[in-house]
Amino acid sequence: MIRRIIDDENAVSISLGTILMFSITVVTLIVVISSFYTMMDRHEDSVTRNQFEIHGNDLALQISNIDTAVQITNNYGGKTENISSLFSLPPKIADNQYSIEFSNNSKEIIFESGDEAETEVKVSYVTSAVNISSKKIYSGPDHFEFYYDKDSNLIKIR
Amino acid sequence: MKRSDDSAQMILIASFAIGMAIVVLTLVLNNIIFASNTASESNVETNVFEYSNSIQVTINAYEKAYSNAYTGSSINKTTFNNYIDTYTGKMTESLAFSGTVYTLENGNFKKPYFTCNGLSDGKANWTAIERINSTNKFIMAINSTTLTNNSNNFSVEAFDQAGTIWSAEFFRSGTNVNVTVTDGVTVLNSQDSSSGELNITSNLIDGSSFFDFHFDDETGGKTYSIRFINGNKASGTFLIAGDKVNGNAFETERIDLIEAKIMMNKNGKLRMDVMIPIILPKGQL
Numbered sequence: 001m002i003r004r005i006i007d008d009e010n011a012v013s014i015s016l017g018t019i020l021m022f023s024i025t026v027v028t029l030i031v032v033i034s035s036f037y038t039m040m041d042r043h044e045d046s047v048t049r050n051q052f053e054i055h056g057n058d059l060a061l062q063i064s065n066i067d068t069a070v071q072i073t074n075n076y077g078g079k080t081e082n083i084s085s086l087f088s089l090p091p092k093i094a095d096n097q098y099s100i101e102f103s104n105n106s107k108e109i110i111f112e113s114g115d116e117a118e119t120e121v122k123v124s125y126v127t128s129a130v131n132i133s134s135k136k137i138y139s140g141p142d143h144f145e146f147y148y149d150k151d152s153n154l155i156k157i158r
Numbered sequence: 159m160k161r162s163d164d165s166a167q168m169i170l171i172a173s174f175a176i177g178m179a180i181v182v183l184t185l186v187l188n189n190i191i192f193a194s195n196t197a198s199e200s201n202v203e204t205n206v207f208e209y210s211n212s213i214q215v216t217i218n219a220y221e222k223a224y225s226n227a228y229t230g231s232s233i234n235k236t237t238f239n240n241y242i243d244t245y246t247g248k249m250t251e252s253l254a255f256s257g258t259v260y261t262l263e264n265g266n267f268k269k270p271y272f273t274c275n276g277l278s279d280g281k282a283n284w285t286a287i288e289r290i291n292s293t294n295k296f297i298m299a300i301n302s303t304t305l306t307n308n309s310n311n312f313s314v315e316a317f318d319q320a321g322t323i324w325s326a327e328f329f330r331s332g333t334n335v336n337v338t339v340t341d342g343v344t345v346l347n348s349q350d351s352s353s354g355e356l357n358i359t360s361n362l363i364d365g366s367s368f369f370d371f372h373f374d375d376e377t378g379g380k381t382y383s384i385r386f387i388n389g390n391k392a393s394g395t396f397l398i399a400g401d402k403v404n405g406n407a408f409e410t411e412r413i414d415l416i417e418a419k420i421m422m423n424k425n426g427k428l429r430m431d432v433m434i435p436i437i438l439p440k441g442q443l
Contacts, residue, residue, distance in 0.1 A: 025174065032178070036185045065206045069430055072210045076217070077275025078434035081419070086427040 048094040048119045052111035055089060056123030059100075059109055062087060066148055066155055067127040074129060084147040091139050101136040102157065130155055208258065209422055209430055212249070216262065216420060217436050219245040224414070224438040233414070239264065258424045265417035269301065272312060272389035272396070275435045276415040282390040286398065287408055288383040290316075293359060293400035295409075296373065300354035300394040305330035312392040315342075316373070316382045324376035326358070328392060337363070339371055346372045354394065414438045 012020065062085045073080045091097070098113040107126070113119040125132075133154040137144060149156050223241035227234045246262045253260040273280030298314070305312065305328060313327040322342035329336050334350040353364045356371075363369035381403050399409040416438060421431045 029178070029181075033181065033185075036182065040185060040188070065428070068206045069209055069432075072206070072213065073432045073434070076213055076434050077277070077280060078213075078432050081431040081433055082429065083431070084429045 044094045045116070045118045048096065048098075048113050049121050051093045052098070052113075052119070052121035053123065055100075056109045056111055056121060059087065060123050060125035062146055063125045063127060063132065063155060066146055067130050070148060071129045080148055080150055082148065082150075084145050086143055086145050088143050089139055091142075093139070097139050099136055099138050102132050102134055104132050104134045107132075127155075129153075133157070208253075208256065208424075212253070212260065212422060213420060213432075213434055215249070216245075216418060217434070219249075220416060220418065220436045220438060221440060228439065233267070253422075256424075258422055261421040263419035263421070265419065268415045268417065269393045270395070270412050270415035270437060270441075271304075271393045272386045272391075274389070276412065276437045276441065277417075277435050278390055278393075280390065280435075283385065283387050284389065285383050285385040286410065287400075287402075289403045290377075290382055290384065290408075291401045291403045291405075293373070293377070293384075293398060295397055295399040296358040298354075298356045298358065298394060298396045300328055300335050300351075300356070300392050302330055302333055302335045302354050304391065304393045305335060306391045307331070310388050310391065312389065313387045315385050315387060316377050317342075317385060318380050318382045323380060323382060324373055326356075326371065337369070341372070341376050346370075409440065411440045412437050 066083050066085060069083050070080050089100075093113065096113045096119075098111060098119075101110040101112070103110060106122075107124055109123045109125060111119070111121040111123070130148065131154055133149075133152070133156045135157050137157060145158050146155050147158060148154075219242065223238050223245070224233065226241055227238035242262070242264050246260075246264075249262070250260045268276075270276035271278045271280065273282055274284040275281065300312075307329045311327050311329040313325055315322050315326075316324040322340075325340050325342060327338045327340070329338075331350050334352050335354040336348065336350050337356065338348040339346045347370050349363060349369050351363050351369075355365055356363055356369075358371045358373050361368060361370050361373075384398060395411075395413045397409075397411040399407070401407055414437075416436050417433055418436055419431070419433050421429075423429050
């Protein structure tokens, strides 16, 4: 009886069966692949955020180094002529260009990749003797430089 | 062909499965490779204490060079400069191992002001020594040419928690320096000094003339601090020595001022150029 049902192909013709099987396979494949792409996309965002955090902490450290150096000089009654710190950033992170905004109001370094809000990372920095001149820079150039402007008592970026 | 013959359908399904597996593997592998490739390393200069140490060592070297070159009445400039040159060479060599280029530009001797850092634009109102138990030596020499005669005259004060307990105000009176001593409220004594040389603890003016500064009377038995007011209005030298409340002796002496320019460059990334005024022979408290 069971064998008869298996061998019985009267319900669906061979060509229709093939078409059905093919379309089911295609749909399944698309679902699987797209779910993998979503997963990869999320992974890309998290990698980007991790990278931004690493670079943000580096930059915050360099800012605080300059601040400390200015404080040390002030403690000795000296005058800071020039303090500059060169830093390099990769032109692309996770295959995307990105922007870095230094905000003096919120004392934060804000990273953003493209227009994606999911990748936004804010790293706070601490300064006591100097402030930062607010600026937004974009990835691309090999090197940027923090420098201390003694006239305005600000750390600027060039 | 039999009806139950599946025409290699198992092979077809297997190939589908293999195809899927390849797709999944590629995606997973791609993710891993991608993540590890984007993980960048950082090499940020984290140590600014080397810079702080270098400044302190340089100040100590200047103090040593000064005491080494002091002949009793003046400074032997050649001995002083040789000492600093040797120091600069040694310092450059030793810092080179950590990738730092150290350069020291030696300035000229200047007459110090009574400001915190000795420069004319330094902090004018400042406390030189805190929590003094007794002062054994307090000698000053004031240059009359830089003095003023208005409401913001240069003065030295001894103060405790209650306020000023002793003060000496200095203003220009012709070519002389007028000294007016008060207990914070009332004037105790006043006189012109031709040379501006004052020995406050020995009550002497211009070297040998007696002038009662009332310093010991007003400060005896009290814990006090000494501060300079409007130090930017006068240049000159001073020496204060004594004991603090904690039992430690202190001595600060200001005869000369030198502006040292220290430049440090670490790995070509971190550059620092600073000018440090160094008070000699012993200005750092």
